Amino acid sequence: MDLKNKRVCIIGCGNLGKSILNGLVDDTDYPSEHIIATKRSLAAIESYEAHGVRITTDNVWAVGESDVIIVAVKPYKVLSVLNDIKEHLNPEKHTVISLATNVHVNELQEALPANLPIFRAMPNTAADVKESMTSICHNEAGLSELKTVQYFFDKIGTSIIINEELMDAATVLGSCGTAFVLRFIRAMVQGGIQIGLDSKTATAIVNQTVKGAADLLIERGNHPEFEIDKVTTPKGCTILGLNEMEHNGLSSSLIKGIVTSYDKIS
Ligand SMILES: NC(=O)c1ccc[n+]([C@@H]2O[C@H](COP(=O)([O-])OP(=O)(O)OC[C@H]3O[C@@H](n4cnc5c(N)ncnc54)[C@H](OP(=O)(O)O)[C@@H]3O)[C@@H](O)[C@H]2O)c1
Numbered sequence: 001m002d003l004k005n006k007r008v009c010i011i012g013c014g015n016l017g018k019s020i021l022n023g024l025v026d027d028t029d030y031p032s033e034h035i036i037a038t039k040r041s042l043a044a045i046e047s048y049e050a051h052g053v054r055i056t057t058d059n060v061w062a063v064g065e066s067d068v069i070i071v072a073v074k075p076y077k078v079l080s081v082l083n084d085i086k087e088h089l090n091p092e093k094h095t096v097i098s099l100a101t102n103v104h105v106n107e108l109q110e111a112l113p114a115n116l117p118i119f120r121a122m123p124n125t126a127a128d129v130k131e132s133m134t135s136i137c138h139n140e141a142g143l144s145e146l147k148t149v150q151y152f153f154d155k156i157g158t159s160i161i162i163n164e165e166l167m168d169a170a171t172v173l174g175s176c177g178t179a180f181v182l183r184f185i186r187a188m189v190q191g192g193i194q195i196g197l198d199s200k201t202a203t204a205i206v207n208q209t210v211k212g213a214a215d216l217l218i219e220r221g222n223h224p225e226f227e228i229d230k231v232t233t234p235k236g237c238t239i240l241g242l243n244e245m246e247h248n249g250l251s252s253s254l255i256k257g258i259v260t261s262y263d264k265i266s
Contacts, residue, residue: 003151004029009036009066011059011081012073013045016099019127020070023156025051026130030155036062063088068095068148070121075100082111091115095145099123101171101265105139105164117145120167121153124175132157135170168266176261180254185210 008024010017017037025032025048032052037045038059045055056062063069063085073081078100089096089112097119098108108118119142123134134153138146138161146161153159162170185206192202216227232239 003148004031005034006067006148006151007034007036007065008068008070008152009038009062010070010072011038011062011085012071012077013037013039013055014072014074016123016125016127017070017072018045019125019132020072020123020156021045021048021053023127023130023132024152025053027155036065038062059085060088063094067093068097068152070152071096071098071100073100075103078103079107079111082108086112089113089116091117091141095119095142095148097121097149101175102168105137109139115141117142119145119149120164121149121159122167122171122175123153123156124178126178127156130156133174134159135167135174136161137164137167169262171265172258172261176258180257181210 010021013021017039021035021037024030024035032048033054035048035052036054036056037048038056039045040057042055042057045053049055054065059081069085069089071078071081078098082096091113095117096108096112099121101122103120105118105120108120109116112118117138119136119138121134121136123132126132127134132153134157136149136153136159138149142149150159150161188206188210189199189202192206193199197205213227216222217224220227228242232242
């Protein structure tokens with residue numbers, strides 16, 4: 001089947017579900033009519049009907065109309081939602097993808113019919129602008145549906161397949177990481193204001209500088225230190241500022257924060 005003919009439902013269109021919905025609706029290749037969005041209270045997603053998306057409170061109906069089921073409810077609700085839909089799932093037709101942190105593939109398998117392709121995916125909120133980093137793992141049956149699942153997540157950014165043991169670490173870097181980078185950006189802007197820029201100008205400079213630095217690494221595949229060496233003239237202002245940040249624990253505090261998040265999640 002041409003992958004764009006696969007129909008998808010997003011069960012639980014809250015923050016993350018809506019980010020994925022936005023990414024798919026904006027995609028000119030994928031028909032919005034193939035998307036169903038569910039939620040118990042529909043007011044916040046009614047506007048998507050104008051794009052052709054079908055919305056409903058009925059998860060069982062949504063499953064019957066879909067091939068790929070993305071479960072985007074809070075982790076503590078995942079198993080009860082799966083319990084409601086499990087009798088309507090067919091391993092020959094359906095693929096289930098859970099976005100819940102810390103609900104493992106074996107728990108999902110126990111709650112669902114045998115031989116069903118089951119995935120865990122960990123996108124981030126940049127799905128909203130098609131720049132998510134999504135880490136994906138799967139059960140044995142999922143091997144046959146890798147292309148399908150990556151097709152959807154690549155529409156909202158970039159995806160990688162990893163072993164499930166690495167999912168917690170990937171969640172800290174890829175999902176908590178959004179907040180870490182945003183706080184770094186905010187601190188840069190505050191520094192910029194202190195040295196004379198207005199907030200709007202500082203924000204424009206910092207946002208594009210961060211994006212450009214990331215693009216340099218993504219497009220060239222270089223090590224960050226290689227790019228840093230290019231900017232740090234001996235005795236110049238960049239190395240002085242950078243070393244002052246390091247004396248105050250920049251790298252160390254980032255690493256400690258990442259490990260603290262990991263200890264909490266795992
Ligand atoms: N936020 C992130 O960056 C991020 C990243 C990766 C993974 N995740 C995972 O994504 C999941 C969702 O997180 P979130 O921040 O998007 O949560 P959220 O904003 O609370 O969204 C969950 C939605 O599920 C709906 N819901 C609850 N019960 C339902 C049911 N029985 N049927 C259909 N819809 C139902 C709720 O709307 P109603 O009350 O109207 O039903 C709510 O809007 C979590 O499992 C989280 O671990 C989040």
